[in-house]
Amino acid sequence: MAHTTASRLICQLAMVMVLAACVEGFSLASLSAALHASAPRPQTKMGAGSTMCTAPTMAPRRAVAKAAVLPTQGRTRRPNGYWKVYENVEAEILQLCDKLELNGVMPTEAQLRANSLSSLSDAMQKDMGGFAAVAAKLGLKCSKPRGFWKDFDNVVGELKAWMDSAHCTTLPTQAELRSAGRTDLISAMQQHGGMVAFAEHLGMPMAAPKGKRATGYSVRKQLEQHICEFVEEHGLEGVFPSNHLLTNWGRSDLVKGIERHGGAEHMAKKCGLAIRRAPAELVAVAQDLYEVAKQLGHPDVMPSLELLRSQGREDLASAVERHGGMHTAACMVGMKSSHATVTPRKATTAARPLSVAGGGGSGGARLAAAVSNAKRQLQTADRAARGASSRAVRAMYVSSSG
Structure with a gap:
C-alpha cells in the first residue's frame, strides 16, 4: 500500500515538473497546491466498530492567480542572450519592416515599442551603436535629425530620391505618399507651401486625384505670394482679383485657397490690395x-x-x-x-x-x-x-x- 502511494506521488511529481518547464510563471506555490490536492487523505477509525472512514479535512485553497500566468498573445518568449546576436536583430527588424510596409525605412522607437519589441530597441542602443548604426548595416533610411524637415532643400532631396525609386513622372499625390508610408514627406511639404509649391519648384505636373484639381496653399504666406504674382501678371495694379476673373484664367486653386484662409475680404487686407465694387x-x-x-x-x-x-x-x-x-x-x-x-x-x-x-x-x-x-x-x-x-x-x- 505504501509502495503504491509513493509511486503515485513520484509520477505526479514528474508530471508537475514537466508542466513547470512548459508553462511560464509556474512557481512553488502552484506545485505545493497540486501536491496537496493529489495526496491521499488519512483514514481513521470512528467508534468501537471497525468501519473505516475518511477524516474531515479543510477544502484546499485555490492556487494563486500569478502562478497560472500564460504568455500574452503576440509576445514570444526569447532565450537569454537572444538580442545580443546581430542576426536575430536583423531578422526581427526586417520582419517588422515587412509587417508595417515601411519600404526601406528604419522603424522608429515608438513603432518598436508598439509592437512589443522594446527589448530590441534597448539592445540596439546599448550593444549595437544605436539606430543609425544598425540602419546603415541593413541599408535602411534612419529617421532624420531635429530640424531636418525645416530645410526646403532637404525636403526636395528626399522627394526626388523617392520619385526616382518609384519611377514617378509626375508629382505624387498625398494618397500615393501615404500608401508608401511617407507621411513624413507629406507633413514636410505642407510646411513649405504644399504640393503646388513643389510642383512649380521642380517644374513637374501634378498628378491630381480623379475628378478633382489638386490644391495646396496650406500656408497663408505662400497664397499671398501667388495672389500678388497674379495681380502683377495681369496688370490689376493694387486690385484684388475676383473669383470670376481667377476662374476664367484657370486658377480655381487660388479661389479655393482664398476660401480656405478667410475669404476675399480677409486675404485682400493681408495682401494690401483693394476690392473694387460697382458702381x-x-x-x-x-x-x-x-x-x-x-x-x-x-x-x-x-x-x-x-x-x-x-x-x-x-x-x-x-x-x-x-x-x-x-x-x-x-x-x-x-x-x-x-x-x-x-x-x-x-x-x-x-x-x-x-x-x-x-x-x-x-x-x-x-x-x-x-x-x-x-x-x-x-x-x-x-x-x-x-x-x-x-x-x-x-x-x-x-x-x-x-
Whole structure:
C-alpha cells in the first residue's frame, strides 16, 4: 500500500515538473497546491466498530492567480542572450519592416515599442551603436535629425530620391505618399507651401486625384505670394482679383485657397490690395475704356470683349461683364454700344462717293434719303442711350449714398 502511494506521488511529481518547464510563471506555490490536492487523505477509525472512514479535512485553497500566468498573445518568449546576436536583430527588424510596409525605412522607437519589441530597441542602443548604426548595416533610411524637415532643400532631396525609386513622372499625390508610408514627406511639404509649391519648384505636373484639381496653399504666406504674382501678371495694379476673373484664367486653386484662409475680404487686407465694387469700379475704368476705344479708331464706341482681351485688358473685359455686358456698361459710361453702329468708319467714308455720284438720279435720291434717315435714327438712339446712362448713374449714386 505504501509502495503504491509513493509511486503515485513520484509520477505526479514528474508530471508537475514537466508542466513547470512548459508553462511560464509556474512557481512553488502552484506545485505545493497540486501536491496537496493529489495526496491521499488519512483514514481513521470512528467508534468501537471497525468501519473505516475518511477524516474531515479543510477544502484546499485555490492556487494563486500569478502562478497560472500564460504568455500574452503576440509576445514570444526569447532565450537569454537572444538580442545580443546581430542576426536575430536583423531578422526581427526586417520582419517588422515587412509587417508595417515601411519600404526601406528604419522603424522608429515608438513603432518598436508598439509592437512589443522594446527589448530590441534597448539592445540596439546599448550593444549595437544605436539606430543609425544598425540602419546603415541593413541599408535602411534612419529617421532624420531635429530640424531636418525645416530645410526646403532637404525636403526636395528626399522627394526626388523617392520619385526616382518609384519611377514617378509626375508629382505624387498625398494618397500615393501615404500608401508608401511617407507621411513624413507629406507633413514636410505642407510646411513649405504644399504640393503646388513643389510642383512649380521642380517644374513637374501634378498628378491630381480623379475628378478633382489638386490644391495646396496650406500656408497663408505662400497664397499671398501667388495672389500678388497674379495681380502683377495681369496688370490689376493694387486690385484684388475676383473669383470670376481667377476662374476664367484657370486658377480655381487660388479661389479655393482664398476660401480656405478667410475669404476675399480677409486675404485682400493681408495682401494690401483693394476690392473694387460697382458702381465705383466701372466709373474708375471708364477713362481706360475711352482710351482703348480711341486707340481702335472709335472713341465713342464701347470696344467688344474680344477687342479688349486682344489688347491685353482682361481687367476691363471682366469689369464690363460684371456690369451686365457691353450695352449696359456702354449706357453707364455714356458710350455707344458696338451693336448699335451700322457701318465702321472706313466703310462710311468709302460709301460717300457712291451717294454723291448717284445723287443726280432718282435712285441716288432715294439712297441719300435712306442714309439721312439712318443718321437721324442713330442720333435719336444715341440721345436716348445717353439719357438712360445719366439716369442709371444718378440712380446708382443715390442708392449707394442712401
